Every structure is written in C-alpha cells, then in structure tokens.
Amino acid sequence: MTSPAPSVPLSHLDDLWFQVGGTLCNLTCNHCFISCSPKNDSFGFLSLDDVKKRLLESVALGVREYYFTGGEPFLNREMVAILVETLKFGPATVLTNATVLKDEWLADLQAAYSKSRYSLEFRVSIDGFSPQTNDPIRGEGTFARAMGGVQKLVQHGFLPIITAARTWSDERELEVVQKFVAMLREAGYARPRLKILPTLQLGAEEQRSCGYHELDRVTPDMLADYDASLLVCEHSRIVTDRGVHVCPILIESADSLLGQSLAESGVSFPLSHGACFTCYQYGAICSNASSGRSRAKA
Amino acid sequence: MTATVLKTRIALLGGIYSNYLALGEALLDIKQLGVDAIYCLGDMGAFGPYPNRTFPLLRENNVLCLQGNYDDSIGNQLDDCQCGYTDPRDNHFAQISYDYTLANTSAENRRFLRGLPTEIRFELGALRVLLCHGSPRKTNEFLWESATSSHFLEYLADEHSSDATFATHTGVKWRRELSGGRQFVNVGVLGRPENDGRQCVWYTLLEWSAAAGLAITFRPLDYDFRRLAQEIRQEGLPEEFAQTVETGWWTTCLEILPGKERSQGKH
Secondary structure, rough: OOOOEEEEOOOOOOOEEOOOOOOOOOOOOOOOOOEEEEEOOOOOOOOOHHHHHHHHHHHHHHHOOEEOOOOOOOHOOOOHHHHHHHHOOEEEEEEEOOOOOOHHHHHHHHHHHHOOOOOEEEEEEOOOOOOHHHHHHHOOOOOHHHHOOOOHHHOOOOOOEEEEOOOOOOHHHHHHHHHHHHHHHHHHOOOOOOEEEOOOOHHHHHHHOOOOOOOOOOOOHHOOOHHHHHHHHOOOOEEOOEEOOOOOOOOOOHEEEEOOOOOOOOOEEEOOOHHHHHHHHHOOOOOOHOOOOOOOOO | OOOOEEEEEEEEOOOOOOOOOOOHHHHHHHHHOOOOOEEEEEOOOOOOOOOHHOOOHHOOOEEOOOHHHHHHHOOOOOOOOOOOOOHHHHHHHHHHHHHHHHHOOOOHHHHHHHHOOOOOOEEEEOOOEEOOOOOOOOOOOOHHHHOOOOHHHHHHHHHHHOOEEOOOOOOOOOOEEEEEEEEEOOOOOOOOOOOOOOOOEEEEEEEEEEOOOEEEEEEEEEEHHHHHHHHHOOOOOOHHHHHHHHHOOOOOOOOOOOOHHHHOOOO
16 A cells, blocks of 8 residues: 555544444354344443433534444334434434344334334344345244344334345345345335345454455556545544544544544544445445435536 | 515426416416515426427526526536436436427526525515525425424424425325424325316415414416327327326336325325
8 A cells, every 4th residue: 555545534424323232242143244143241231321422412412313323223122212312313324133123112103203203223234135144144943033123113104124135245235235125025024125235244244255365555647536425434433432533433442532522523534444435435324215315426 | 575564475396397388377366466576396298299399388487496406407418307206117208208398398498497596585674585495405405394303404494594485396294293383384286186076286385474484385286188188199208297287196216206296195
C-alpha cells in the first residue's frame, strides 16, 4: 500500500446505532463478523438508562433514526422497554435472529408502535430459504425457530425485513430471492420484505472464507466522484458499553472507538480496513431501504 | 414576494409524474380559489403517458417550477431517474418509466427542465419559506413521516434557515409542527394516489396573513383516472401503473416504504 487511507468526515449524525446486546448471542453463526456467541461477552449489554442518556444526547444533534443490534438484542431483558422509550424519540429498527421473541413482548411493542408516529422495524436474519440452506450457517434447527419468530411478528401486525447475507454466487441471486419470497408467502407472510447483504470477511467469517487481502482497501482516488453518503461512517455512529465507535462493523478494532460522547465522536475516520472496502463496494449496507441510500446513481 | 404583502394564498403542487389530467383539474380548482402564485416542487415526469402534455399547462398558468431528481435526469439525459430506490423490483419499474419518459420528452422541454432551480426561497412577513424537492439538503432524499424524527427536521430547519419547509418526493403528504412555530410540510403529489385505496390525488394550499400567520390545507382532487389508466395501457407502460391509478393502491416502489406507511397500503 503506497497511498494513505482516505478519511471520511461525519457529515451529520443521521443514524445512531446501539450495540444493545453486546456480543452475546444464543446462536453461533459461522459468518458472524464479530464472532458473537453464547460465550462472547467482550461487549456487554446496554441498559435502559444507558440508552435513555444517549437518546437525550442525540436530540440536540438532530439524529434522524435509531438502530439496535448485538449479539441478539432480545437477550437483553430491557430490550422491550428500550424500544418503547426510543419510539418516543424517533424511528427504531432492531436487528434480531427472531428465535427468542415472546408474544407478550410483541404485544407490548405493537401497543407502543400503534401509539407512536414512528416506524418500528424488525430486521430478521435468515440466511437461507430452507433448513438445508440456512442451518449450516446459523446452526441446527435455527431456520424453524427463526421462521416461528417471523410468523409471530406477522401475527402481531409487523412487516419484518428478512435480512440474508449473500453466501451464494451472483448468478444464483434471482433464484435465491424468488425462493425466499415463495417460502415466506407459504409461511403466511403475504408481502415479504427482503434485504440482501454482502458478507463481511471479519470475525467468524474470516475463518469461513479467506478474509481480506491487503489490496482490499479504499484508496483516495477511489473516492473521486463517489457518493460518500453511501458509507456508514459518513452518517452513523454506534454506542457500545465502551463508548462511541465509528460504525457497527468495526467495533472490535481498537481505532474504532472515537470517544465517550456523541459530540466527541464526530471526527473524520480513515477507511483503512478491509471491511471499509466492502462498505465502499456495496454501499448503504447497514441502512434501511426507506433511507433512499442507493449504491447506484445519485 | 416582499415583506410589504399583508396576506397571500399560494398553491403548492408536488410530483406530477406526467399526470397531465390531474394537473389540469388542479389548475381549474386553483383558479376557482384564486391564488397569488403556483409552485411545482418537481418531478414532472414518471409513471404516466405523454410527458410533453404537462409542460404547456405549466407555462400557460405561470407555474413556477423546481427541479426534482427526475427533471435533472431527463433534462440532462442521464441513465436513470436518480429516484433512490434500493430494491431490484422498484428499480425495474422505475427504469421502464424513465426510459419511456426520456424517449418522449422533447428537446425543448428537456432544456426547460435542465434550467430549473433546485430550491426556491421567499419570505412572508418574517416567515422564511423554503421550497425543495426531497429535503433541503438533498434532492432525492426521502423524508417519510414515520422515518423522520422531529429533531432531525429541527436540524434541517436550523441548518437551512427555514421556518416553513415544503417538499414532495415520497408521494405521500404529511405535516409536522416544530419548535418556535416552524413547520415541515410534504405537499403530496398530483402524479398518483396515496396508497390508501382512494383514487384522488392531493396538492397543498398555503394561506398566510400578517394577522393570522400560516395555514396549510391539503386539498384532494378527483380527476379522470380511468382515462389516465387507459392511456397508460395504450402507451405500453406496465399494467401495474394502470392498476395503481385505478385502485388507489401502490403496486410498485413498495420496498422504499417504511413499515408504517407500507402497512397502510394493500400490497
């Protein structure tokens, strides 16, 4: 590498993320980019009080919407209360594997959602349209359990966004998407929403695939005529139990911790990681479609 | 517009999407009401048939127009509409619509679109009014009611020095009051119905007086949607577009909707 990594300033804090489930997860997916598992407690839960403080801090900064991830957020016993509180401030999206959802939680969330002017989105990770395609990645029996969660969400009046990491070849994309849609309809989800994500060659995925090559980096000339608003770090930050980091993907990298306050974290960040290259390639990998951030055009 | 005006009434039209039939009805309605100015917040083309039929109506009625993302694309003959869709199905239908509109918009009308401003500002007394297409900071940004926090709108109002911001782009009208009497208004669109099972389309009436301040009214508009659907079919545009105007339910551009707005529709 001869060129230094280009730095991207935070143009505005549109999306505030919370690593609300830490790195604890009831599943151990073999493509997880931060190696979450039932035993990984390197990042801890955020409490309702932690989140409330950040929500209040975010108002003066004009944050547009809030995202919650983990680990599995619903292992955090305060998760329902956290989402109910967030819906008083703005739109909320929670990334879940949907295997631990309880009817009483969803009833409470539907009540709060109905009263709120804001959307509550559930992004449910399922990585194949069948047990045969999903379970080798996410674990034995996880397809049936996740689909049970999807059906619960639909029964409670939500329209979950099924999120799948692309572990198939580009040529098979159309076929895979069609099979996903057919499977979801058959399961009673009449108008399925789907988001396909690239894999990130970090954490467990680094073992599964080959990891990033040293040439998989963003260089300054690659940003010429590039819409930098597609990069997560251009408009997002994430709160963990250690402080405020640059983006949800890099929390395990020491240089991702930018400060203790949201205001402190508004500094430029050098795109020096392999994962920055994936973010650059695909664009808007973490945002919801309703944000209108699109890899093509604009 | 100057600070000496004591009261005014202004019509604000959102995306027309080549629905010249609805535009014609809107202009009749506006004429009956009597207004001091008519503004269109951009996106003259898309979905509908015969894009050139929109422009004479705009010119003859002195409609002051902004440049939307579609207008920028058509005016500059770009490859796509810059609508900001992320879903392949949304982009598929958007591209069909865009290719048809580009092929059927005259050079003169493309020149007109190319020269439009991306924002218009004026003052009503001390009230600073900003007209834009998507958001004050980006032409093709979607500001959905359920996906936009109030403090984000406060930020935009501060950053862009606006007390009353008017936008379109999403296709669904909404309004939110902000601090200090400021507000954000999505004026809706004339181009297609609102995904609520009704065939009518909407525009916005702004009334202001020094004594009473600002009043906003969303006005529903009936038009000959059957004829529009027939012409969409005649022109070989997707059946899905005709179904949307006939049923009032969106059939395309669905994945861009946040959960709350999607739930309110049928598809």
